[in-house]
Amino acid sequence: MSERSERASRPSSDASAAPELVTLHVWRTSHGALPRALTRMAVDPRRLRALPGVRFGKLLGTGTGTDFGPRDADLTRWAALTVWDSPAAAAGFDDSPVGRAWARIAHAQARIDLRPLTSRGQWSGQRPFGDPSGGRVTGPVLALTRARLRARRAATFWRAIPPVAAALRDAPGLLARFGVGEAPLGWQGTVSVWRDPTDLVAFAYRHPEHRAAIMRTPTAGWYAEELFARFEVRDVVGDRSVLGWVADGGPETVKGGRA
Numbered sequence: 272m273s274e275r276s277e278r279a280s281r282p283s284s285d286a287s288a289a290p291e292l293v294t295l296h297v298w299r300t301s302h303g304a305l306p307r308a309l310t311r312m313a314v315d316p317r318r319l320r321a322l323p324g325v326r327f328g329k330l331l332g333t334g335t336g337t338d339f340g341p342r343d344a345d346l347t348r349w350a351a352l353t354v355w356d357s358p359a360a361a362a363g364f365d366d367s368p369v370g371r372a373w374a375r376i377a378h379a380q381a382r383i384d385l386r387p388l389t390s391r392g393q394w395s396g397q398r399p400f401g402d403p404s405g406g407r408v409t410g411p412v413l414a415l416t417r418a419r420l421r422a423r424r425a426a427t428f429w430r431a432i433p434p435v436a437a438a439l440r441d442a443p444g445l446l447a448r449f450g451v452g453e454a455p456l457g458w459q460g461t462v463s464v465w466r467d468p469t470d471l472v473a474f475a476y477r478h479p480e481h482r483a484a485i486m487r488t489p490t491a492g493w494y495a496e497e498l499f500a501r502f503e504v505r506d507v508v509g510d511r512s513v514l515g516w517v518a519d520g521g522p523e524t525v526k527g528g529r530a
Contacts, residue, residue, distance in 0.1 A: 288401050288402070289387045289390075289400055289401040289402060289403035289404065290326060290354045290355060290356070290387065290399075290400065290401060291355070291357060291358065291386070292355045292357070292358050292361050292384060292385070292386070293352070293353065293354050293355070293384075293385040293386070293387060293400065293502065294351075294352075294353050294355065294361055294364070294382055294383065294384055294385065295350060295351070295352050295353075295382065295383040295385065295413075295462070296350060296351045296353070296364070296370075296373070296380065296381075296382050297333070297348065297349070297350045297380065297381050297382070297383075297513050297514055298348065298349050298350070298373050298374075298376075298377035298379070298380045298513070299347060299348050299377060299378060299379040299380065299510070299512075299513045300347050300348070300349065300376050300377050300378065301347065301378060302346070302347060304347075304376045305346055305347075307376045308346075308349055308376060311330075311349070311372055311373060311376070312330055312332070312349065315330055315351075315369050315372065315373075316328070316329070316330045318368060318369050319351060319353065319369050322353075322360075322363075322364070322367050322369065323360055323363070324355050324356040324357060324359070324360020324361070324363070325353055325354070325355060325356075325360070326354040326355065326356060326399065327353070327354040327394075327397060327399035328351065328352070328353045328354070329351070329352045329353075329394075329453060330349070330350075330351055330453075331349065331350040331351065331352060331451040331452060331453060332344060332345075332346075332349060332350075332451070332452050332453075333345045333348040333349065333350055333449050333450060333451055333452075334449060334450025334451070334452065334459075335449065335450070335515075337440075343450050344452075345449070345450075348449070348513065349373070350451060351369070351373075352415075352451075354399050354400065361384075379509070379510040379512065379513050380509050380510065380513060381507065381508065381509035381510050381511055381513040381514050382506075382507070382508045382509055383413065383464075383504060383506070383507050383508075383514070384504075384505040384506040384507075384508070385413055385502035385503065385504060385505065386502060386503040386505055387400040387401065387403040387500060387501075387502055388403050388405050388406065388408065388412070388500075388501045388502055388503055389403055389405055389499075389500065389501045390402070390403055390498070390499070390500040390501075391498070391499050391500070392417075392496070392497045392498035392499055393496055393497075393498060394417055394496070394498045395496075396496075400500050406503075408467075408468055408503045409467060409468075410467060410503070410504065411446060411464060411465060411466060411467065411503075411504040412464070412465050412467065412468050412471055412501055412502060412503060412504060413462065413463070413464050413465075413501070413502045413504050414461075414462070414463045414464075414465065414471055414475075414499070414500075414501050414502075415460060415461070415462055415498070415499070415500045415501075415502070416460045416461045416497075416498070416499050417451070417459075417460035417497065417498045417499075418459065418460060418496065418497040418498070419496040419497075420459070439463065439474065442470070442473075442474045443470055443473070443474075444465050444466040444467065444469075444470025444471070444473075444474075445463060445464070445465060445466075445470070445474075445517070446464040446465060446466055446516055446517055447462075447463070447464040447511075447514040447515045447516045447517065448461070448462065448463040448464070448515065449461075449462055449514070449515055450462075460498075464504060464514070464516075468501075471501070
């Protein structure tokens with residue numbers, strides 16, 4: 272089924288109401304499990320979207336977060352971003368065919384529970400996080416960027432990314448970072464977790480390398496489609512090393528989080 276026909280056959284997720292819960296599952300696998308992981312990446316996207324209570328779902332490859340470029344792929348880490356109708360629906364994921372299949376090949380895993388705060392742009396022609404109303408947040412936040420690159424602009428985009436990635440590595444308040452992508456080339460994004468919203472804002476709008484990239488985006492025409500979203504981190508469950516969580520973040524950085 273094509274992406275267009277799939278959208279036509281399912282209820283639109285381009286609703287103004289923001290979902291109550293978004294989850295990011297991340298699995299660490301061995302190099303020897305790569306054939307099985309690739310099989311899961313081929314089979315499970317449709318199965319994920321067909322699970323009861325799923326509004327929107329994507330199976331994603333990941334990158335190390337070193338430079339967010341095409342050579343950054345991490346073939347031992349995989350992720351699923353899922354938008355749910357309700358927490359009750361999300362609670363059934365681990366016992367679903369998709370959840371069980373990934374658990375069988377993973378030797379470590381983690382889950383981040385998220386509440387959308389802001390969202391701008393589209394993903395596969397949809398607005399999966401609706402129109403969030405924001406709200407005051409004093410704890411950790413997660414920033415998600417996702418873009419479909421224009422083929423003729425991809426090379427200039429990848430040349431512009433290394434200074435931003437280097438600056439991100441040492442940004443104050445950064446707890447975790449890694450790349451995500453739906454395909455090895457051209458369909459990519461970033462995930463970053465921050466101690467609080469002020470740290471994220473300071474990097475996004477005041478750091479010179481990142482600010483220069485933002486200012487260049489409209490004229491460079493890098494993206495055929497783009498999305499930026501910000502979430503409140505409500506919980507982190509499982510092995511945080513799978514997320515690349517920094518040591519000084521500590522369990523106390525997420526209220527209710529379980530290591």
